[in-house]
Amino acid sequence: MPENERGARARTRQAILSAAIDVLGQNPAAALSEIAAAAEVGRTTLHRYFPERSDLLRAVAAEGSARLDRATASAKLNEGSGADALLRLCREYFDLGSLLSLIFTDPECLGGATPILDDGCDDRFSAMIDRGHRDGTIDVALPAPWLSSLMWSQLYAGWSYVSHQGASRHEVLELLVRTVDGAVAPRTTTG
Amino acid sequence: MPENERGARARTRQAILSAAIDVLGQNPAAALSEIAAAAEVGRTTLHRYFPERSDLLRAVAAEGSARLDRATASAKLNEGSGADALLRLCREYFDLGSLLSLIFTDPECLGGATPILDDGCDDRFSAMIDRGHRDGTIDVALPAPWLSSLMWSQLYAGWSYVSHQGASRHEVLELLVRTVDGAVAPRTTTG
DNA sequence: CTCTAGTGGAACGGAGGTGTTCCACTTCAG
DNA sequence: CTGAAGTGGAACACCTCCGTTCCACTAGAG
Numbered sequence: 001m002p003e004n005e006r007g008a009r010a011r012t013r014q015a016i017l018s019a020a021i022d023v024l025g026q027n028p029a030a031a032l033s034e035i036a037a038a039a040e041v042g043r044t045t046l047h048r049y050f051p052e053r054s055d056l057l058r059a060v061a062a063e064g065s066a067r068l069d070r071a072t073a074s075a076k077l078n079e080g081s082g083a084d085a086l087l088r089l090c091r092e093y094f095d096l097g098s099l100l101s102l103i104f105t106d107p108e109c110l111g112g113a114t115p116i117l118d119d120g121c122d123d124r125f126s127a128m129i130d131r132g133h134r135d136g137t138i139d140v141a142l143p144a145p146w147l148s149s150l151m152w153s154q155l156y157a158g159w160s161y162v163s164h165q166g167a168s169r170h171e172v173l174e175l176l177v178r179t180v181d182g183a184v185a186p187r188t189t190t191g
Numbered sequence: 192m193p194e195n196e197r198g199a200r201a202r203t204r205q206a207i208l209s210a211a212i213d214v215l216g217q218n219p220a221a222a223l224s225e226i227a228a229a230a231e232v233g234r235t236t237l238h239r240y241f242p243e244r245s246d247l248l249r250a251v252a253a254e255g256s257a258r259l260d261r262a263t264a265s266a267k268l269n270e271g272s273g274a275d276a277l278l279r280l281c282r283e284y285f286d287l288g289s290l291l292s293l294i295f296t297d298p299e300c301l302g303g304a305t306p307i308l309d310d311g312c313d314d315r316f317s318a319m320i321d322r323g324h325r326d327g328t329i330d331v332a333l334p335a336p337w338l339s340s341l342m343w344s345q346l347y348a349g350w351s352y353v354s355h356q357g358a359s360r361h362e363v364l365e366l367l368v369r370t371v372d373g374a375v376a377p378r379t380t381t382g
Numbered sequence: 383c384t385c386t387a388g389t390g391g392a393a394c395g396g397a398g399g400t401g402t403t404c405c406a407c408t409t410c411a412g
Numbered sequence: 413c414t415g416a417a418g419t420g421g422a423a424c425a426c427c428t429c430c431g432t433t434c435c436a437c438t439a440g441a442g
Contacts, residue, residue: 157344
């Protein structure tokens with residue numbers, strides 16, 4: 001991945017990467033010709049930037065991980081109550097858009113940085129949940145890995161809801177935050 | 192689909208169908224040879240029962256729909272409070288096992304009987320949610336289609352949790368019910 | 383034993399995706 | 413104009429999967 005690309009080359013490379021995220025999110029087995037078409041680029045050009053399919057997948061993984069890290073950083077997981085931080089994280093991740101589909105339908109694609117279904121999920125995430133358990137904003141019966149699963153599955157459901165149906169982004173985000181909030185809150189009645 | 196199959200033929204056909212549900216759930220683009228191998232059957236035999244891939248997919252759709260309908264019937268959606276019925280439905284659907292993966296990763300596969308992301312989702316489901324809204328057991332801010340999305344995404348998350356990691360089926364089911372219950376319950380505090 | 387049902391392996395042609403090469407086109411700088 | 417950069421199309425060999433055919437094998441019924 002040449003760092004020194006400028007102008008047209010950098011723009012074309014980025015267009016291909018974004019198209020790849022969109023198309024592979026819809027169908028992880030998509031043909032390269034589909035990705036090229038989505039990027040409004042010839043298949044020849046695609047091969048010029050990413051000689052083999054695996055090269056493209058690697059670049060997609062890098063781009064996806066970068067976007068994910070940026071979103072995680074924006075959420076400032078170590079500020080406020082545990083539950084507040086979790087909801088902030090949902091809001092940030094929701095902005096990842098079609099990348100959510102890719103992460104969810106092809107969890108392996110991000111390589112080592114797979115956020116979903118990691119047994120010992122992300123350290124920052126676990127720390128946030130632990131804080132929530134201690135400060136009483138997150139139900140102690142719900143362990144961190146399960147909450148990770150929960151969050152990701154709802155993010156994917158929300159994004160599908162927006163993209164496949166014509167639902168409003170804001171409306172769906174509020175529904176999502178409401179349900180996640182309710183799901184993690186400690187029970188008021190014992191049952 | 193010959194109704195009159197008995198003994199060996201019926202057994203082989205069923206083995207192929209179950210294997211197809213498992214394998215296609217993991218990877219909707221799986222090759223027929225993989226499905227045959229999973230069913231411990233030669234590729235020739237598979238073609239004998241399902242001449243073309245589309246024939247197999249149709250049969251999988253029929254089998255999946257049948258299992259889904261049976262589970263829905265078992266949940267007796269029109270009994271008890273709305274929330275209770277929803278949780279019963281979750282418990283029944285959770286038993287669908289690997290079929291959950293298939294339904295979730297390839298929503299089109301069930302054809303007309305697609306339960307996920309249907310704009311006007313299942314009538315019985317909507318009626319149940321409406322009842323919950325009226326009897327005060329389901330948050331009125333949460334519309335039926337969103338609750339359908341919510342339920343399916345959590346079912347998939349739960350099933351992945353069980354199958355990809357070694358989690359206990361019962362434990363995960365209880366976590367799932369707890370979070371769904373919390374998500375749909377009307378809020379106690381206004382916010 | 384013989385006959386049959388059910389099966390699996392080998393092999394083939396066809397279709398589609400992949401990776402490569404070559405050439406023509408456009409755009410822009412000099 | 414000339415040359416270089418960037419691009420797209422056409423064609424090719426290669427591979428995998430698919431659908432088919434043919435033949436050999438096994439198990440059970442008679």
